[in-house]
Amino acid sequence: MKKALFLTIVLCCSFCLYAQQKNVIVGAEQTTAYFPILKNKRIAIFSNHTGMVGNKHLLDVLLENKFNVVAIFSPEHGFRGNADAGEHVSSSVDPKTGVPILSLYDGKSGKPSDESMRKFDLLIVDIQDVGLRFYTYYASMVRLMDACAKYNRKMLILDRPNPNGHYVDGPLLDMKYKSGVGWLPIPTVHGMTLGELALMVNGERWLPASRTCDVTVITCKNYTHQTLYRLPIPPSPNLPNMTSIYLYPSICYFEATPVSLGRGTDKPFQIYGHPNMKGYEYSFTPKSVSGAKNPPQLNRLCHGVDLSGLSDEEIWKKGIDLSYVIDAYRNLNLDDHFFRPFFELLTGTDYVRKMIKEGKTADEIKAMWKDDVEKFKVQRKPYLLYEE
Numbered sequence: 001m002k003k004a005l006f007l008t009i010v011l012c013c014s015f016c017l018y019a020q021q022k023n024v025i026v027g028a029e030q031t032t033a034y035f036p037i038l039k040n041k042r043i044a045i046f047s048n049h050t051g052m053v054g055n056k057h058l059l060d061v062l063l064e065n066k067f068n069v070v071a072i073f074s075p076e077h078g079f080r081g082n083a084d085a086g087e088h089v090s091s092s093v094d095p096k097t098g099v100p101i102l103s104l105y106d107g108k109s110g111k112p113s114d115e116s117m118r119k120f121d122l123l124i125v126d127i128q129d130v131g132l133r134f135y136t137y138y139a140s141m142v143r144l145m146d147a148c149a150k151y152n153r154k155m156l157i158l159d160r161p162n163p164n165g166h167y168v169d170g171p172l173l174d175m176k177y178k179s180g181v182g183w184l185p186i187p188t189v190h191g192m193t194l195g196e197l198a199l200m201v202n203g204e205r206w207l208p209a210s211r212t213c214d215v216t217v218i219t220c221k222n223y224t225h226q227t228l229y230r231l232p233i234p235p236s237p238n239l240p241n242m243t244s245i246y247l248y249p250s251i252c253y254f255e256a257t258p259v260s261l262g263r264g265t266d267k268p269f270q271i272y273g274h275p276n277m278k279g280y281e282y283s284f285t286p287k288s289v290s291g292a293k294n295p296p297q298l299n300r301l302c303h304g305v306d307l308s309g310l311s312d313e314e315i316w317k318k319g320i321d322l323s324y325v326i327d328a329y330r331n332l333n334l335d336d337h338f339f340r341p342f343f344e345l346l347t348g349t350d351y352v353r354k355m356i357k358e359g360k361t362a363d364e365i366k367a368m369w370k371d372d373v374e375k376f377k378v379q380r381k382p383y384l385l386y387e388e
Helices: 001-021 029-040 060-064 137-151 195-201 244-254 312-318 322-333 340-345 353-359 362-368 372-381
Strands: 044-049 068-074 100-103 121-126 156-157 214-220 269-275 282-284 303-306
Touching: 001 029, 029 121, 029 156, 029 214, 029 282, 044 060, 044 137, 060 068, 060 121, 060 322, 137 195, 195 214, 195 372, 244 322, 244 340, 269 282, 269 322, 282 340, 303 322, 312 322, 322 353, 353 362, 353 372, 362 372
Parallel strands: 044 068, 044 121, 068 100, 121 156, 156 214
Antiparallel strands: 269 303, 282 303
8 A cells, every 4th residue: 555655656746747847948948048148259069969959959050140150079979979889980070060070089088179179269068968977978078178277268058957867876986997987076876967067076176286167057947856857869879768868877887797788779778688698588689780880799699688668766766776787797607707897987986896796785785875975965065056
């Protein structure tokens, strides 16, 4: 009876929060708030296919209104959002507008060049993040913040909701594991928008040499951290739906193991399996597809688990759930050969691998970062732009 009542309350709350989403107005849609800032400026934008204003891209809206857009910085997956994870993306020219595209994923430093920084006066950030420490869009933004701070350039963030913004979970990054998939000392799920995160980077002096960037944030209207915002556009090739986005904090760790997490199938980040896993009825075969040209276990029949049928509520209730990784680890019986060094870069700490090997449960491991989460919530509070 109590369980049924709980589920009824959760479903009612979810319905109300989804209803609120219809009224969310993202920063990019509030042109009257930021058009005056753009007058007589040489403008660069950091964006990709998610930077939509209604049915038009921000780039097209700016050019239609005669603003001087001189460059586009593109993140992982490229400006059109169709490149593989981590794939080198060459700089190019947008064929529709002729504006130069300067890739931050061209295999070099990930930082903009001196020449590119001299091209503009103001950098607009308009990109849909998913709120995870190992999702690379925020790290690219922080590197651009540092470049703007060094070159005395202003940054304007057109904020968008965080689809995982309703909770905080996971260990804080031990900065000895800092990498492209872990750039700041924050939990795995930080629960902040890019605008809030930028304010925290400045306030905590996280840029090199304690630099600060001149940042203005155009906030979302009618949004709180409990608004469950469903993304209108997939943010990257292998996060095609909300189930994948909600499971991403739990499933991404398979990237640092031999186990497939569904890249090269129609259920990326919603399934997991391996050719040698035993005792499972579900099976799948990864293929070479756009956005996953050479996925793990390519063309091999994998046996494992299909999580795509889980309800949103079931996923939210667990938050980060390491039981999937633990299940695969125990089934394959590979000991340390199961883990790659990348595992610590994703978890941000060394104790998760150790505790899995010791036979600890997902809940026992999760208890290790509980205090980290509570401390971080206090630390981030001054920078929140939206009601918790």
